[in-house]
Amino acid sequence: MRLRSIYTDRIASRLMVIMLIAILCMPLVIAAGLFYKASPLLSSSSLWELIAGSAWAPTRGVFGFRPFIAGSLYVTLFAFLFASPVCLLAALYLTQFARARLVKILHPVIDILAGLPSVIYGVWGILVVVPLISFLAEDWFGVQTTGYSILAGGVVLAVMCIPYMLNMLIEVFRTVPAGLKEAALSVGATHWETVKHIVIRKSLPGIFSAFGLSIAKAFGETIAVMMVVGNSIGFSLNPLQPGYPLPALIANNYGEMLSIPMYDAALMFAALLLLVIILVINLVFRFIIYRTQLR
Amino acid sequence: MKKRKLLEERFFRYLTGAAAWSLMAILLLIIGVIFYRGFNALTPDMILRLPKGGFYYGGEGGVLNAIVGSLYIAGGATLLAILAGFPAALFINVHLIRFTRTRNFIRYLLDALWGIPSIVYGAFGFTLMLLMGMQASLLAGIITVALLIIPIMVRTFDEVLSTIPRGLPEAAFALGSTNTQTAFRVIFRQGMPGFITAVLLSFGRGIGDAASVLFTAGYTDRIPVNLDEPAATLPLAIFFQLGSPIPEVRDRAFASAIILTVIILIISIISRAIGHKFK
Numbered sequence: 001m002r003l004r005s006i007y008t009d010r011i012a013s014r015l016m017v018i019m020l021i022a023i024l025c026m027p028l029v030i031a032a033g034l035f036y037k038a039s040p041l042l043s044s045s046s047l048w049e050l051i052a053g054s055a056w057a058p059t060r061g062v063f064g065f066r067p068f069i070a071g072s073l074y075v076t077l078f079a080f081l082f083a084s085p086v087c088l089l090a091a092l093y094l095t096q097f098a099r100a101r102l103v104k105i106l107h108p109v110i111d112i113l114a115g116l117p118s119v120i121y122g123v124w125g126i127l128v129v130v131p132l133i134s135f136l137a138e139d140w141f142g143v144q145t146t147g148y149s150i151l152a153g154g155v156v157l158a159v160m161c162i163p164y165m166l167n168m169l170i171e172v173f174r175t176v177p178a179g180l181k182e183a184a185l186s187v188g189a190t191h192w193e194t195v196k197h198i199v200i201r202k203s204l205p206g207i208f209s210a211f212g213l214s215i216a217k218a219f220g221e222t223i224a225v226m227m228v229v230g231n232s233i234g235f236s237l238n239p240l241q242p243g244y245p246l247p248a249l250i251a252n253n254y255g256e257m258l259s260i261p262m263y264d265a266a267l268m269f270a271a272l273l274l275l276v277i278i279l280v281i282n283l284v285f286r287f288i289i290y291r292t293q294l295r
Numbered sequence: 296m297k298k299r300k301l302l303e304e305r306f307f308r309y310l311t312g313a314a315a316w317s318l319m320a321i322l323l324l325i326i327g328v329i330f331y332r333g334f335n336a337l338t339p340d341m342i343l344r345l346p347k348g349g350f351y352y353g354g355e356g357g358v359l360n361a362i363v364g365s366l367y368i369a370g371g372a373t374l375l376a377i378l379a380g381f382p383a384a385l386f387i388n389v390h391l392i393r394f395t396r397t398r399n400f401i402r403y404l405l406d407a408l409w410g411i412p413s414i415v416y417g418a419f420g421f422t423l424m425l426l427m428g429m430q431a432s433l434l435a436g437i438i439t440v441a442l443l444i445i446p447i448m449v450r451t452f453d454e455v456l457s458t459i460p461r462g463l464p465e466a467a468f469a470l471g472s473t474n475t476q477t478a479f480r481v482i483f484r485q486g487m488p489g490f491i492t493a494v495l496l497s498f499g500r501g502i503g504d505a506a507s508v509l510f511t512a513g514y515t516d517r518i519p520v521n522l523d524e525p526a527a528t529l530p531l532a533i534f535f536q537l538g539s540p541i542p543e544v545r546d547r548a549f550a551s552a553i554i555l556t557v558i559i560l561i562i563s564i565i566s567r568a569i570g571h572k573f574k
Contacts, residue, residue, distance in 0.1 A: 013474055090311065111567075119533050120555060122534075250414055
């Protein structure tokens with residue numbers, strides 16, 4: 001009986017550690033798989049040509065990803081500009097000002113927002129954001145546009161990022177020791193002054209990381225952005241113009257990629273690029289969070 | 296001077312409050328608009344029937360194929376993810392309980408894994424599918440979605456397990472139980488509510504994700520009966536119907552969006568109810 005439980009333990013422990021290692025190796029396997037598919041493209045043109053080139057002609061075998069990378073960055077920038085002030089203020093309210101009863105009402109709201117699928121955000125974008133932008137652009141600037149634009153992508157992406165960023169910020173503000181706040185209050189600071197000088201200053205690295213991780217998340221978001229951003233090649237600085245982010249490029253062209261030579265390699269290269277960028281951002285900012293938590 | 300302080304205090308109290316309550320407004324706006332636009336097209340037919348001929352030109356039928364396909368894919372993927380993720384999470388919290396640094400490092404990697412976007416998993420699933428000589432199918436979709444939700448499952452379950460007081464496994468060890476016995480008989484039982492939350496969260500994520508099944512699951516008007524048949528999914532049904540220029544078909548996309556939203560809300564309510572029950 002005793003022997004049997006020792007043997008079960010050995011076998012089960014082996015299996016468990018194998019599962020864990022397999023899961024941790026997943027990013028490497030994914031990167032290797034994508035690299036393998038992208039390698040024909042990498043051997044025919046240099047990495048720099050691919051990233052910095054702006055010509056896009058799949059039928060001629062010319063692939064320059066610059067407009068797509070720029071489109072992704074631009075949409076992400078708008079999303080960040082819209083989402084970060086809202087999240088910062090809301091997180092401060094929920095952790096510093098609000099009564100427990102209000103927090104209890106708002107927490108499920110954040111959870112549901114975080115759980116809504118991206119298609120739903122995309123549908124909402126098409127129903128509300130796109131027509132609104134089209135209307136306002138004509139009303140305020142006299143510009144005729146369909147509304148399918150970088151700006152619409154940024155707004156939808158911002159709303160999608162809010163629950164994610166907010167949850168991290170709440171976590172960050174919660175770790176500020178109560179003693180520090182009490183010290184500030186006891187020397188006569190008002191509530192807001194305590195928040196401004198103690199809470200925010202103490203959590204700066206955490207805020208910084210939460211922003212970074214949200215940017216990484218926004219960068220890889222696909223369906224919702226693709227539904228409202230217009231998807232036309234060619235980059236312009238005008239946010240009312242349509243754009244074409246990197247994830248949308250992959251999702252939009254999977255149908256035809258097997259019929260044109262090198263096209264599949266190019267799309268897999270795009271996925272690899274996305275993976276590497278996002279993984280690096282994640283590793284860096286998560287590291288900052290862990291460092292501050294350990295201290 | 297005092298007055299300015301008071302003013303500043305008031306101003307920021309209201310400003311932060313407004314930011315927080317705007318979230319509620321956003322949620323109500325999203326759900327309200329989708330229900331308002333889709334409600335008229337949401338007939339019993341939509342939920343209970345398969346698409347008939349000419350459905351995508353405004354013909355008769357419903358999206359039962361997509362509802363069932365989504366449930367199949369999310370269900371299968373959740374099952375696979377449990378098989379892989381559940382032992383891994385227990386391992387972190389039982390076998391590695393003395394190795395805090397290793398544990399923290401593993402959590403760090405898992406958190407980073409969580410951040411990989413679903414389109415990358417989709418592209419990788421597609422590569423894997425070609426490599427194994429498969430067609431777009433239910434199985435390929437299940438595997439891809441499983442890869443996507445494994446980190447979510449492990450990390451959520453692990454988060455709950457890590458709150459179990461250390462004395463509990465220590466007591467089990469002191470009584471002479473092996474690592475495995477401690478993991479499955481003591482820690483798992485204690486972490487049951489966390490396990491259910493993790494499963495429901497993963498299931499919800501699996502049912503709502505479109506980018507990963509876009510490449511791998513295909514699309515069909517029938518309900519798949521075999522693993523090698525393609526399967527329709529609800530997010531893609533919404534996406535494709537929205538691409539139509541015909542108003543009736545677009546209305547049906549909004550009705551499908553209601554169905555998906557309701558499924559997600561039900562999952563959220565169940566997991567909340569379970570969380571309360573165990574508290």
